[in-house]
Amino acid sequence: MNVLNVNLSIDLKTDGGTAERTYQMSRALAHQELKCTVLTHRIGLYAQRLEAVRPANLVALDYLWLRFNVPRGAGEKFDSW
Numbered sequence: 001m002n003v004l005n006v007n008l009s010i011d012l013k014t015d016g017g018t019a020e021r022t023y024q025m026s027r028a029l030a031h032q033e034l035k036c037t038v039l040t041h042r043i044g045l046y047a048q049r050l051e052a053v054r055p056a057n058l059v060a061l062d063y064l065w066l067r068f069n070v071p072r073g074a075g076e077k078f079d080s081w
Contacts, residue, residue, distance in 0.1 A: 001034050001035070002034075002035045002036075002037070003026075003029050003034055003035065003036045003037070004036075004037050004038075004039060005022050005025060005026050005036065005037070005038045005039070005056075006038075006039045006040070007019060007022040007038070007039075007040050008040065008041060009040055009041055009043065009044050009045075010022055010023050010038060010040050010044075010045070010049065010053065010058075011043075011044030011045060011046075011049065013044065014043070014044040015044075022038060022040075023038075023049075023052075023053060026038045026053060026056040027052075027053060027054075027055070027056055029056070030054075030055040030056040031055065035057075036056040036057065037056065037057040037058070037059060038053060038056055038057070038058045038059070039059045039061070040058070040059070040060050040061070041060065041061055041062075041063060041071060042060040042061060042062050042063070043063065045060055
């Protein structure tokens with residue numbers, strides 16, 4: 001089964017509780033042999049957090065417009081997962 005978790009950020013300082021729940025749930029599902037991917041924005045990510053989400057996959061998008069939280073690539077088709 002494929003699972004896609006979508007959250008604005010997985011940075012605890014920026015997004016708090018929802019970021020931590022997304023992080024923990026994604027790791028737990030991936031450890032259960034499910035294909036789990038987290039889709040988020042790149043702002044606030046750092047290398048330690050990126051590695052810690054493993055074995056889940058992480059897709060982090062850059063912002064097109066920071067003010068309105070529009071990710072770069074919005075409107076394009078994502079076939080990666």
